[in-house]
Amino acid sequence: MIEHGPHKTAITLEVNGLPQFVDVEPRRTLLDTLRIDLGLTGAKLVCNMGNCGACTVLVDGVAVYSCLTLAVECEGKAITTIEGLAQDGVLHPLQQAFVQHDALQCGFCTPGQVLAAHALLARNPQPTEAEVVAGMAGNLCRCGAYRGIIEAVLSAAQQTGPQQ
Amino acid sequence: MQPFIHIDVANSEEVIPLLDARSRPLAGGTDMLPLMKEGIVAPERLINIKRAGDLRYIRADEDGLHIGALTTLDELDRHPDVRRDYTTLAQAAAEAASPQLRNMATLGGNLLQQARCWYYRGDFHCWLKGGELCHARDGRNEYHAIFDQSPCVAVYPSDPPAALMALEANLRIVGPQGARLVPVAEFLQPPSAERRTLHTLAPNELIVEVHVPKGPSGSVYLKAMDRATWAYALASVAVAANIRDGRAHNVRIVLGAVSNRPIRALAAEELVEGQLITPELARRAGETALAAARALEHNHYKLPLTRNLVAQALRDIMAG
Amino acid sequence: MPKVVKTTINVEGRVSEQFAIVEGAELPPWGEHEELGIVGYPAPRIDGAARVSGEARYTYDVQLPGMVYGRLVRAKQASAKITRIDVRKAKAVRGVVDVMTYENVPDIEMSGRQTRLLSDDVRFAGQTIAVVVAVDPYVAADAAALIEVEYAERPLVADPEAALAADAVKVQPDKPNNLLNGKPRIKERGDVAAGFAAADEIAAVTVRTPTALHNAFETHGCVAHWEGDQLTIYESTQHTFGVREFAAKKLELPMSKVRAVSTFMGGGFGAKFPGSAYTLIAATTAKRLRRPVHLMYDREGENLETGNRGQTLQQVKIGARRDGTLTAIEYSGISEGGAAMGWLPMLEGPASMMYRCPNFRSETSGVLTNLGPMAAFRAPGFVEGMVGLEAAMDELAHKLGMDPLELRRKNIPDTDQLEEKPFSSLPLDECYTRGAAAIGWERRSQPGSQSDGRYRRGIGMASQIWWGGGGPPAYAEMLLNSDGTATVMTGTQDLGTGTRTILAQVAAEELGLPLEQVNVTVGDTLQGPFGPASGGSVTTGSMTPAVRSAANDLRNNLCDIVAQMRDIPQNEIEIRGGMIYRRDQELASVREIMRKLGDVMLQGTGSRGPNPDDVSVVTSGAQFAEVEVDTVTGLVRVLKIVAAHDSGRIMNPQTFNSQIYGGIIQGMGLALTEQRIVDTERGAVLNPNLEFYKLPTIADVPQIENILIDIPDTKANSTGAKGAGEPGIIPTAAAIANAVADALGVRVGTLPITPPRVLEALDAQ
Ligand SMILES: Cc1cc2nc3c(=O)[nH]c(=O)nc-3n(C[C@H](O)[C@H](O)[C@H](O)COP(=O)(O)OP(=O)(O)OC[C@H]3O[C@@H](n4cnc5c(N)ncnc54)[C@H](O)[C@@H]3O)c2cc1C
């Protein structure tokens, strides 16, 4: 049994492969911890209520809404944010596909979209269009970049090819 | 959101002694956190049960299906046994919320989801929150009940429990006095003056397992939404039946999102029991199921909608 | 030599005369068949990598040393006077640094929506009544909950139709009939009575459109930061220079001391024009506290206070002769403006200018209610007005026994009937023809005939007209660096429309550099000259000529230098693909030449020239929708949209497509899912969130085919380009509503066409 709070307590998070040490109240969401305490502002706060998907990050590879996740729950788990996808300054193939297919306009929903797509392809490397639509259904886009998003995910899937 | 103490537990046994009126289990958090952000609930302690590995399993055996309370909706939707033999449950899970929410949301938490009524979730101290008045009754009620069961006209919002009712599932609930087994149909009750919730779990109890008896030969879940996906049901229907020699036996029809709790449409079940369900009989079953329904000012559409869904579900189940 | 010119500008139907300074000679427009190598070709966004990688810093993401977080506290009443507001408990919370209410906020007079920065006079639920500033957003929220407010409640009216009743509650004390300007706006030409008398058939419809919430994903707000007497405001805005002007004026600061920044912007859709209290509250608080202040709306506040597309009730009557020639149009409409309304959207716009009709009369009113105020929302008035007009056109076609498309084709206007000028270009006929072919218009049935089984299909269409030619003032500068790369600098902003990218394309094209060698800086008043507000689809038509002119200036300077260095005639020098040629002979790369000059920067300046006087510049087009209605659930699915829009020269087909797609998807939201829901008794908005305010999801999105019309409008400006931000949304809802009517055989006159409305219509059938 591990007890935290109600005041700030020290926790260690593994974010994009690096350990991060933060002092947080248990009530602090993972999203606010990433954005405010760690300066990782890629994940966006749009609704704060699980209604949009802009705050999507991966926790142990699973796509979740970080606005409905507490930071304290994530001790010992591997968190991937959008900042963690590019390697040595080279965009991840999914990110490249989003640029190539103009799968964004204002870009505010985009980090969440890319991570949702990442989780989708990890589970289903060769999705059909219907599977892409179903898998991306948890990420709204007010600018209406949806057609580009579908194309980007399908093309990224094709590029990476079937995985073993 | 009020500050609170957060306690991680490693297994279900550790939880019970920690539970009381001021301590709540935290599972996926997809309802708990919104409720806390809105200030509707403010527990002093959150008992994080997500690390209790003994609550997360799906086991199919002779006895039916055993689902640990921490099983996520996503796991339910993807489980091959659930899909094949308990289709209505897999479909209900698949149609709920969004992919990320299904990754997070557990079946235990889903059973306990509070009303999504906009007054309840908004700035109104309405009856279900402990106030005097149901604002929806004379206010905006397009998403509300057509079967009046309590002073509150909120609908029970979760999808999977209607499917569980059609499958006559039971809950295994553990409290300080030990375990009890209760049918989902009894567990979900309209709120009362003393108990302003849509369920009957005591504050010191934990749902540990959902048990679904061996499934019927066919089952289906139909959900109507006002956009293609990621919306609460306008109405839904779960139907389970054994189809033998072209006739439907042991038919169970459950209506969702029409009342404080999912409702068994007993008269309609009786009408079709043992019958060859023609489109005409399906239509009549729809009418029978809704005979006692009464619309509020803004939800007349729910009568034809729910009738249509019942008829469609019966046609679908006959079609196999 | 700068030259002062006077020119006419049309933004969203509001025409103004404007002085503008023009630098240098106006360039001859790129011709219709000009061979261009970069402009007109698809190019991925130059800021795409920043946006997909999380590197892009939006206003919401700005973090500065010592920064504190503001929280806007909302009124819960819809109509009341605050009698007491007690912030002592809030102030006592550890970590709270300031709390502002009407009692202590600086006294700055405002125009438009708010009269004071904060007021005790509450006119809608959700009005900001206090601002808490704390070291952390959670602390600010804790404190906000401890503010005690007592209200003297007043009666309220939260329904525009009820607000029109003779005995209705007054929303603003000086507006006895709750009408903007005290009376309807009337427009008239010809003689409508005579027109209807001459008609063989008359169709009349009544339609309603919902209040739509912008829900840009980044909310409104700003971060204010003082360094000495220098104020920097990071703001999520559609007009960076406007923020500077507003802040300087209201805070009585020299403009030279104010910098406004909006480098990345999370959507605006018309609601993010400068002039709101939060900017000034943040700036004054930051000054007092000597700390940067982050003050952003949350989703609920955004949806309650920062603007909306007001609901409408419209009646449209059209008469025509047997052959389909229109003889009269009568239009009446009301648009809800909420508790404060600055102007009335041009609801009557489509009815007055879409089709040729000599006799026209309209009566439109803005109606005040105790609800959040309206703001411009992507083609304000036209989206709504097109729903009414095109419903009436379909009904008229039905009465005439005529194909609805034929009826429209028959009435294509030959002049701009508002300005009595010819159009610079109006390829509507081409849009109709190509659009109809792509959707398979011939499959369209007689209404109601495709009515078998569970699913019913229908096809419908609607037309589009709008401005979008832009105009001066708009300026740009260019710098050529010693490594041969160039930077375009201008104070416009990129809301996500792709402005940066097309400006880079124009600069590269004109200068003769490869696209990769051109960078663009926008959204910072210290890093470029004035750029216009990004609204009314003017950015492309205003900015691309300015950038072309700057690039041309820079090119001339470069050629001049090469001529001197190589001692050759300047007019024999050409620059292509980053290489410098004397006629066909390669001399050196731009980079090599620049390197020889040491670390200098060559400059160019440019401006947008005046608009033509003798023609009216508009965009036009049509959309076709195919829908499928599920008669079991009442859900309408849009299967396909075909769009064909004239936006002049298409600068970048890829970002152009995105603009049109985005417009279509928002238009589909208005048609099918989006509506603000109000408890009118209580004056409460019940869905100021993304749970019950239903945006289209990815699964709602149809196949979209966008036909590129791509006819440079050489009379409009020197690039021949016009805007695309608004055209795409204008016909969508109208086309979908007509398609649903075709599928069902009855018209659902109230949008959005939700399952409840479809089921009720089917039930009544
Ligand atoms: C935007 C949105 C859309 C949604 N749409 C749908 C939908 O369409 N259909 C649908 O069915 N649901 C929908 N949901 C609801 C979602 O499915 C539920 O919130 C979720 O299932 C709850 O599970 P959880 O694990 O997150 O519960 P939590 O939020 O962790 O807990 C909910 C409640 O249950 C209690 N609890 C949790 N587990 C146990 C246990 N084992 N024993 C005792 N008490 C327990 C908690 O104390 C709390 O009171 C939606 C939610 C959101 C946010």
Ligand code: SF4
């Ligand atoms: S329906 Fe229930 S939850 Fe909604 S206002 Fe009435 S009492 Fe409250």
Ligand code: FES
């Ligand atoms: S911000 Fe988390 S889902 Fe919208």
Ligand code: FES
């Ligand atoms: S790109 Fe703007 S919200 Fe998706």
